[in-house]
Amino acid sequence: MDPIFYKILHVFALLVLTAHTYMAFANPAPENRKLTLIITGVAALLMLVSGFGLLNKEFHNVWPGQWLTVKLFCWLGFSAVAGLAYRKAHLRGVFSFVGLALLLVALVMVYVKPF
Numbered sequence: 001m002d003p004i005f006y007k008i009l010h011v012f013a014l015l016v017l018t019a020h021t022y023m024a025f026a027n028p029a030p031e032n033r034k035l036t037l038i039i040t041g042v043a044a045l046l047m048l049v050s051g052f053g054l055l056n057k058e059f060h061n062v063w064p065g066q067w068l069t070v071k072l073f074c075w076l077g078f079s080a081v082a083g084l085a086y087r088k089a090h091l092r093g094v095f096s097f098v099g100l101a102l103l104l105v106a107l108v109m110v111y112v113k114p115f
Contacts, residue, residue: 003054005095016039017047020036021099022102024036024086024098028086030086036082037082037086040082051071071109074102078106081099
């Protein structure tokens with residue numbers, strides 16, 4: 001497949017994951033939990049699959065340095081934040097800040113690739 005397909009899918013999944021994660025912060029009502037966790041889980045999986053599709057197309061399955069490890073750590077952390085918003089509703093502010101920090105680090109890794 002064309003790498004642009006993977007890029008669009010990757011960014012779309014990121015937008016869906018981010019929107020639903022912060023929706024969970026804004027309204028952690030128990031009746032919204034199941035649907036929100038399903039949507040964030042599917043979006044996180046699409047991000048992972050499309051990211052590795054890009055890795056295959058652009059780097060031919062070569063692990064391109066430590067920046068990818070940092071991005072995987074950010075993906076894993078941000079994927080868990082929505083579930084934590086429901087379990088620890090009193091820490092929503094902390095998790096919101098952590099989520100923004102993880103997104104910022106992942107974004108920096110895309111454009112800077114410091115390692």
